[in-house]
Each structure stands twice: as C-alpha cells, then as structure tokens.
Amino acid sequence: MFTKVLVAEDYEIANQGIIKVLNDNIGIAEIEEAKYCDDAYLKFRKAFQDDTPFQLLITDLSFREDHKIQVRTSGIDLIRDVRLIQPDIKVIVYSQEDRPDKINMLFEKYKINGYVCKGQHAIKELIHCVDGVFEGQTVLPPELTEMADNDGFVELDDLDMILLEELAKGFTKKEIRLKLIAENITPNGESSIDKRVSKLFDNFQAKNTTHLVAIVKDMGLL
Structure with missing residues (x-):
C-alpha cells in the first residue's frame, strides 16, 4: 500500500x-x-x-x-x-x-x-x-x-482537442487545416475538418464558435 x-x-x-x-x-x-x-x-x-x-x-x-x-x-x-x-x-x-x-x-x-x-x-x-x-x-x-454508453456522453480524441484549442486561438478552419498538413496530422481534409467541427457544435449544443469555446472553457476542457 x-x-x-x-x-x-x-x-x-x-x-x-x-x-x-x-x-x-x-x-x-x-x-x-x-x-x-x-x-x-x-x-x-x-x-x-x-x-x-x-x-x-x-x-x-x-x-x-x-x-x-x-x-x-x-x-x-x-x-x-x-x-x-x-x-x-x-x-x-x-x-x-x-x-x-x-x-x-x-x-x-x-x-x-x-x-x-x-x-x-x-x-x-x-x-x-x-x-x-x-x-x-x-x-x-x-x-x-454509467454514462459511458449514453448518447449524451461526449468523448474527445486528440484531433478534437487540437481543433478546440486552435478555434479558441481564433484560427479559421482553413488556417487549422494548413497547420494540420504542415504538422502531418491526419485526417486533415477539408471535409473531415468540417464534419469534426460540426459534430463538436452538435455535441456541445453550441450556437457559434465563440459559444463553443466558452462552453469547453467553462467545462475545463481548455
């Protein structure tokens, strides 16, 4: 012990x-x-x-x-x-x-x-x-x-965290995509990033990027 x-x-x-x-x-x-x-x-x-x-x-x-x-x-x-x-x-x-x-x-x-x-x-x-x-x-x-299998449970992976951190810094999705490509982080396609960001909006019920960043900061995720 x-x-x-x-x-x-x-x-x-x-x-x-x-x-x-x-x-x-x-x-x-x-x-x-x-x-x-x-x-x-x-x-x-x-x-x-x-x-x-x-x-x-x-x-x-x-x-x-x-x-x-x-x-x-x-x-x-x-x-x-x-x-x-x-x-x-x-x-x-x-x-x-x-x-x-x-x-x-x-x-x-x-x-x-x-x-x-x-x-x-x-x-x-x-x-x-x-x-x-x-x-x-x-x-x-x-x-x-008890919440692990609940539809309301949000599990974030490394790419989700990168997207949230870059959005919090004020970067656009296009700028984030270029950074992912430069750092050889995948997936980095325009469609993949759009889907990921849209899913984050849905998961956190955010109205816009500012709202999303405020929510995740309040939760201590950033």
Missing part, C-alpha cells in the same frame, strides 16, 4: 475526513495536507528534492481564493506542475464535479489515475479508489461508467 500521501483540500472538514479514511481504513500513516495548491506544490517539491517523494496525490479541483497571490489556483494546475517533476506519481481527484465530460477530460488529458465524487458514498468510493490505484488500475467513478 502507499506509504506517503499528499492531500490538497481547502475545506478543513473534507481534509480531515480524507486523512481519517487513509489512516483508519487503509492504514497509511505518513500523510501531509495543504489547503492551497501552491503550498501543496512546495511540500511536494521539497519531498522530491529530499529523495522522499510522495507516492500519491489526492486533490480537489476548486480552491477558495487566498489573500496571497497564488500561482496555482486549481487542482488541474497542481496536477500539471507535479507531473512535470514526477511523472509517475499517482493522482486521485476528489471533487464535487460530477459532469462526465469534465471527469473524462481529466483522465484523457491529465492522465489521472482515479476520481471520487464527494457525496453520500464518498468514503466507500475513496477506499475502493485508493486500493485500485495502488494495484495499478485506473479507477473510474460511477458517474463516468
């Missing part, structure tokens, strides 16, 4: 609840906590530099603003920067976010290892998630697995 865990959670009750579960139910003794992402990052970096790295990061996604200016203001920022230094650290997100599209994005884009939604069954699911991640599994929450 994991022997050293870092918990990033700004609500004291939730923080202590996670620590109690890790201590009492799973038997993890060495646990450090942080209420802000920058503090969590500093603790992580010190442990890594001291050659006593954390094996698991459990983090929320949203954090309250502090009187100090924070470089990392979200769990996504923390995950990204921690993985730049220690790519093999296991990551579990523990959050109230229950939108399947956003949860799926965390697995696809940020390669998290597990996800637990705060709620009635959170303790049981957290125990299951930590056990599974330790065994090398990718632990999906019920909110994601």
Whole structure:
C-alpha cells in the first residue's frame, strides 16, 4: 500500500475526513495536507528534492481564493506542475464535479489515475479508489461508467482537442487545416475538418464558435 500521501483540500472538514479514511481504513500513516495548491506544490517539491517523494496525490479541483497571490489556483494546475517533476506519481481527484465530460477530460488529458465524487458514498468510493490505484488500475467513478454508453456522453480524441484549442486561438478552419498538413496530422481534409467541427457544435449544443469555446472553457476542457 502507499506509504506517503499528499492531500490538497481547502475545506478543513473534507481534509480531515480524507486523512481519517487513509489512516483508519487503509492504514497509511505518513500523510501531509495543504489547503492551497501552491503550498501543496512546495511540500511536494521539497519531498522530491529530499529523495522522499510522495507516492500519491489526492486533490480537489476548486480552491477558495487566498489573500496571497497564488500561482496555482486549481487542482488541474497542481496536477500539471507535479507531473512535470514526477511523472509517475499517482493522482486521485476528489471533487464535487460530477459532469462526465469534465471527469473524462481529466483522465484523457491529465492522465489521472482515479476520481471520487464527494457525496453520500464518498468514503466507500475513496477506499475502493485508493486500493485500485495502488494495484495499478485506473479507477473510474460511477458517474463516468454509467454514462459511458449514453448518447449524451461526449468523448474527445486528440484531433478534437487540437481543433478546440486552435478555434479558441481564433484560427479559421482553413488556417487549422494548413497547420494540420504542415504538422502531418491526419485526417486533415477539408471535409473531415468540417464534419469534426460540426459534430463538436452538435455535441456541445453550441450556437457559434465563440459559444463553443466558452462552453469547453467553462467545462475545463481548455
């Protein structure tokens, strides 16, 4: 089992609840906590530099603003920067976010290892998630697995993400096509790009490009 865990959670009750579960139910003794992402990052970096790295990061996604200016203001920022230094650290997100599209994005884009939604069954699911991640599994929450075959579930691949990122930068479909060709990314035909963009509009029920970009940014996909 994991022997050293870092918990990033700004609500004291939730923080202590996670620590109690890790201590009492799973038997993890060495646990450090942080209420802000920058503090969590500093603790992580010190442990890594001291050659006593954390094996698991459990983090929320949203954090309250502090009187100090924070470089990392979200769990996504923390995950990204921690993985730049220690790519093999296991990551579990523990959050109230229950939108399947956003949860799926965390697995696809940020390669998290597990996800637990705060709620009635959170303790049981957290125990299951930590056990599974330790065994090398990718632990999906019920909110994601139950929606996987639902017609309303949107799954984005690498090309979809490229299109969204380029549209967000203000590039036209023609300019995006030329960039795909230059970078040897396929499919890059005019018809293929048109169909992909049209599908994105339909999936997110967007009225125009500005609306589409706003939606995916709000969901944390960009």
